[in-house]
Amino acid sequence: MTRLVSDQVRNIPGELAAYDLELKNKTGFTLREIAMEAAGLRKDVTVNQNRKVAVVPITAGQGTISCFVEAVSSIAAYLDFDPFITSAPDAAGLAEAYQEGADLVIMADDYLYAAVNLKTRRVINNDQATAAGYCIALSKMAGGLKEKRVLLIGAGPVGRAAADLLVLSGARLIIYDIDREKEKGLAELIGQKYKLAVSSGLNLEEALSKKPIIFDASPGHSFIKAKDVNAETMVAAPGIPLGLDSAALEIVKIKLIHDHLQIGTAVMLFSALV
Numbered sequence: 001m002t003r004l005v006s007d008q009v010r011n012i013p014g015e016l017a018a019y020d021l022e023l024k025n026k027t028g029f030t031l032r033e034i035a036m037e038a039a040g041l042r043k044d045v046t047v048n049q050n051r052k053v054a055v056v057p058i059t060a061g062q063g064t065i066s067c068f069v070e071a072v073s074s075i076a077a078y079l080d081f082d083p084f085i086t087s088a089p090d091a092a093g094l095a096e097a098y099q100e101g102a103d104l105v106i107m108a109d110d111y112l113y114a115a116v117n118l119k120t121r122r123v124i125n126n127d128q129a130t131a132a133g134y135c136i137a138l139s140k141m142a143g144g145l146k147e148k149r150v151l152l153i154g155a156g157p158v159g160r161a162a163a164d165l166l167v168l169s170g171a172r173l174i175i176y177d178i179d180r181e182k183e184k185g186l187a188e189l190i191g192q193k194y195k196l197a198v199s200s201g202l203n204l205e206e207a208l209s210k211k212p213i214i215f216d217a218s219p220g221h222s223f224i225k226a227k228d229v230n231a232e233t234m235v236a237a238p239g240i241p242l243g244l245d246s247a248a249l250e251i252v253k254i255k256l257i258h259d260h261l262q263i264g265t266a267v268m269l270f271s272a273l274v
Contacts, residue, residue: 002219002240003110006066008260013074019262020078026257027140032079034140035266038132039274051273053081053104054097057089061110064089072106075265104272106265115268124271130238130264131161132271134215137257138236139169142213146170151207154218155182158238162215163190167198174199176207178220216243224248238264 012019020031027034033043053076055069069085076083084100086093097105098118106115113126139145150166152159155177163186166173173190175198177183187200208214208228216224216237226247229235233251237243237258244252257263 003062004065004068004240004260006068008240009065009071010067012067012071012261016074016078016262019259023137023257026255027137029137029140031262031266034133034136034263035079035270038129038136038267039270041270041274051081051103052101053083053106053269054093054100054102055083055085056093056097056105056107057086058093058107058109059089068108071261072265075262076106076269079266079269081269104269106268113264113268115272117272122272122274124268126264126268127157128161129267129271131158131165131217133263133267134236134238134257135162135165135169137263138213138215138234141236141255141257142234144170145213147172149174149210149212151176151210151212151214153177153204153214153216153220153243154239155179155186156217156219159215159217160186162217164193166215167194167196171213172199174202174207174210174212176200176202176204177218218243222246226251 024030036043055073057064057069073083073085086096088096094105102118104115104117115124142148145166148171150171151174152163152166153176155175163173167190175183175187183200187198191198214233214235216235216239218239220243221241222245224244229248229252231251234255235252237256240260242258
């Protein structure tokens, strides 16, 4: 899991409405609608009213990220949950969540960001939630992915989860990872699982030259250049930092899905209720 920094989440509470409008303009769907679909819920189902969400600060490892719990709480409130930040961190915070009657707990350390349903014991990992939400958002923006060439960059946890979902959406998948063994392993796994040919073994320039839709789940920074994209290029980029350099970003920004916390957190919250 890529560790966020406070500057990446500080402004989320004040920008949620604008972010949601941007998402609606690009995909035709709101953050709530994308998250509910990713969670397997119909958008007309009311599931979150009065659901109490405890956001627990965690001090383990490198410690808490300033503004992180406030950003998470603001996303939950925007989606009409009833969030509160526990006054105590860590184990004491978890105990407080129980004592205050929370339905869900959401917390993150250096290794795991998860939502936990305290009643059903359902645990939702952010990697899987992020992959699901971004796949739905990308599909909506592209008008469906069936038979469309999609380049998946990154064979880490989010990329592995996305690979399944992209294939199930009907995409013609190309996989690239700087670690060629990880790339090969994921391509073979998906190929065997779904009995189809998955393209891999290309260098990045070759893969990008096919002008595919891009799903960037890598932690690489500014490796996608202006020459690699055009005005029709669609990009879903859950990876942090952003893989597009400034010139490429200027070209694709109206067809880019990217945020630091919103989609993954929203999908976690709704998925934990299922």
